[in-house]
Amino acid sequence: MARTKRKTNPLVQEVESSAPARKAYKTAAYVRLSVEDSGKPGADTIEGQKALLTSFIESKSDMELVSLFCDNGRTGxxxxxxxxxKMMEEVRKGRVNCIVVKDLSRFGRNYKETGNYLERIxxxxxxxxxxVNDNFDTLTAERTQDGYIVPLKNLINEVYSKDISKKSASALHVKQQRGEFIGxxxxxxxxxxxxxxxxxxINKETAPTVRQxxxxxxxxxxxxxxxxxxNDAGILSPSAYLYETGEVKTEKYKGVLWHTQIIKSILAHPVYIGHMVQGRKKQSFYEGKRQTYVDEANWIIVRNTHEPIIDEETFEKVQQIANQRKSEYHERLGKFAHLKHSExxxxxxxxxxxxxRPLVRYKNVSHGKKLWYTYICPGHADDPNRCSFVSIREDELNEVLFxxxxxxxxxxxxxxxxxxxxxxxxxxxxxxSDAASKxxxxxxxxxxxxxxYxxxxxxxxxxxxxxxxxVTLKARYKAETEKAEQLIAALEQEQKESKVYTAENRFLTEFRSFMGTDKLTKEMASALVERIYVDADRNIDIRLRxxxxxxxxxxxxxxRAAV
Structure with a gap:
């Protein structure tokens, strides 16, 4: 009955006529999957989300798809x-003003943080x-004085995630204790x-490489x-092997070379003599704890759980070599302890x-008296044919940068x-002044x-x-409130963006904060430098923030000069 009166009331026409015109939203589609896309039938997939979102955006006359952002294997x-x-950076630059996701759980499972984005940011x-699947749109969603109603679903998502995390952690711990592999x-x-x-x-394809x-x-x-x-023999590294066999689909694993850290990890792992070693890292979502390394004394070790690839005699010999090299390294460090070291x-x-890859800083000592540092590319050591030798003295690079x-x-x-x-x-x-008055x-x-209202x-x-x-006044004041909120949001955004044209511009404030500094410091480099590239010809490309x-x-x- 109330709806009928609203339709026939002449004052409503006045409200409708003052509504803002439709706009073309610069839209970003956001896709997330918490595990690698396995492509299993019926499972949520990256490609499925992409297809849904692009189809949805293309069907809307007031939306233009400008970017698609995908976090594969990332927790919500x-x-x-x-x-x-990266998407939020595009938002701040004004290149995106509409974000579309499959459902709220794809956006995030943390109720407080998700609510903060929807209600404030x-x-x-x-x-x-x-x-899309929640039929939630901030342009039309019902909003009370306490905020949107639909985001309450996200609280359920978070509770569900924590409950599953707790139950999964308990079940996995039992499996670890039994010596069952859970990776x-x-x-x-x-x-x-x-x-x-x-x-x-034993994998008949890769086990011979481990033995070698x-x-x-x-x-x-x-x-x-x-x-x-x-690398010279063309043997695939563990990451590259997983990619080539289709066990992982992430492009970053494609063509990864063997490098020292991978080989050291294999040489030190007791799994190759038939023992299951797990629990070397720990993470607990339901307790709000991030991933941390566990002391070796607290590792879960179950002996003789599977067929060994390496005999214990060979394994122990390799560990002795590793311990000897480590001792020699620390001895060399102590030998030049009297020389002044730098940060x-x-x-x-x-x-x-x-x-x-980031260059590695190496220490050089001449005749036990003179010490200097050099940045060297580790990629050349792994495969000289794929990466040229890159080397530059630290003092030379610091001088150019400063x-x-x-x-x-x-x-x-x-x-x-x-x-x-x-x-x-x-x-x-x-x-x-006019903008502030508005x-x-x-x-x-x-x-x-x-x-x-x-x-x-x-x-x-x-x-x-x-x-x-x-009914009539309720519709009018609601429309006036929404119009004022939209205007305030636009003016506040304009006000925020206008700061770039004042002394509050980040380039000005950040660089001027180091005025008068007479030498390069770690604080200065971290604050002002994005990245530095050095090639084999010692060309230096400095990317500043x-x-x-x-x-x-x-x-x-x-x-302003043209005015």
């Missing part, structure tokens, strides 16, 4: 996901959010049993040389452009003076509309208005 219990972070950034993939050299996936059986690795090492061949021999300022920042940063600090100082002058111009100040007016309008029901109960007046903010600043200055 937190938002520390590479592709999700997305509205603040002016982002529309749609969960996703069998150790290299083994396969899961055809009739019992918790039992390891142990034989070479027992003969005194270095780990580096073993890696080179395997690795650029740790994780220097990369090889060819193999896309000079480049000093130059940018001076540019930041100069640009700040220009920005201050432009921001002080009457026309700019008038524009900012925002304040919109906030007052919202407060008034909400107050009137909240008082309607009491007035109706007290018979201060008719049912028709109640805040380049988008810097370019936006230049564009703004050029635009």
């Amino acid at each position: 219990t937190d938002f520390d996901r590479p592709q999700f972070e 997305f509205p603040f950034l002016g982002v529309r959010f749609i969960a 996703a993939w069998a150790p290299y050299g083994y396969s899961k049993g055809p009739n019992d996936k918790h039992h390891l059986v 690795i142990f034989k070479w090492r027992s003969e005194g061949i270095s780990v580096v040389q073993i890696g080179r021999r395997l 690795n300022i650029l740790q994780g920042l220097v990369w090889c452009p060819n193999c896309q 000079t480049a940063i000093q130059s940018q600090i001076q540019i930041a100082a100069d640009l700040q003076e220009v920005i201050k002058r432009l921001n002080a111009e009457p026309e700019y100040r008038r524009q900012r 925002l304040e007016t919109a906030r007052r309008t919202l407060k008034r509309s909400q107050s009137l 909240d008082s309607l029901y009491q007035n109706y109960v007290e018979q201060l208005m008719t049912e028709q007046e109640y 805040y380049r988008d903010e810097y370019m936006a600043l230049l564009k703004f200055i050029e635009g």
Whole structure:
């Protein structure tokens, strides 16, 4: 009955006519799967999610698909996901203002964090959010003073996840105690049993390689040389083997070479003498604990659970060699303890452009008196044919980098003076004042509309208005409230974006914070450097942070100069 009155009331037409025009949303599709896409019939898959979302977006005249982001093998219990972070960066840059997911659980299973995005972050950034299978759209969803109703489903998702995590952890621990294998993939050299996936059986394709690795090492061949021999022979590394056999489908595993860490891991693993060793890492979602390494004394070891590939005599000989090399290494470290050591300022920042691996910092000592450090590409040691020898002295690289940063600090100082002058111009100040006034007016309008909306029901109960007046005014104030909220979100986003044209620009604030610093520090490098590439010809490519903010600043200055 109330709906009939709303349809015939002439005031409703006035509300509808003032509704904002349809807009073309710059839409991103977000896909997530917590385990590797196995392609099993009936199971949720990455490709299935992609097809659903692209079909949904293409069917909407007010949406334009601009990007598709996919986190494969990533948990939904937190938002520390590479592709999700990349998507949010696109949102902050204004390239995306609508996000579509299959359902709320694909977006996230943590109720508090998911709710924070839906209730606060997305509205603040002016982002529309749609969960297709949940029929949830923030543009049309019912919202109470406590927030959206549908996200309550996410609380169930989180409770469900924690309950499953607790039960799974208990069941898996029992299996570990019995010596049953519970890993996703069998150790290299083994396969899961055809009739019992918790039992390891020898893999006839890869076991000979394991035996050869142990034989070479027992003969005194270095780990580096073993890696080179395997790569030269074209033998697939464990990761590459999993990819080639279809056990994993992630592209990053394709073509991975043998390197020292893989070989060391194989040589130290008791699984190859028939013992099951598990529980070396621990993670508990239901207790809110992240993955951590477990002390060796607390590992779960069950002896003689499967057929060994290596005899115990060979295994022990290899362990003795490893312990001897470790002792020699620590002895060499102590030998030059009297020399002054320096902090690795650029740790994780220097990369090889060819193999896309970080360079390793090596210590060099001359005649026991002079010490210096060199960055070297580890890819060359693994396979000289695939990666050229890259080497550069640390002091040389630090000097080049510090000079480049000093130059940018001076540019930041100069640009700040220009920005201050432009921001002080009457026309700019008038524009900012007008924007601030519009925002304040919109906030007052919202407060008034909400107050009137909240008082309607009491007035109706007290018979201060008719049912028709109640329905009509309720529709009007609701529309006014929504319109004011949309305007406020847009103005706040504009206000936030306008900071890039002021002294609050991140390029200016971050680089100027190091003005007066007379040497390169780890804090400076971490704050200002994205990555440094050094090639075989010793060409240095420095990628500094805040380049988008810097370019936006230049564009703004050029635009103001043209006025």
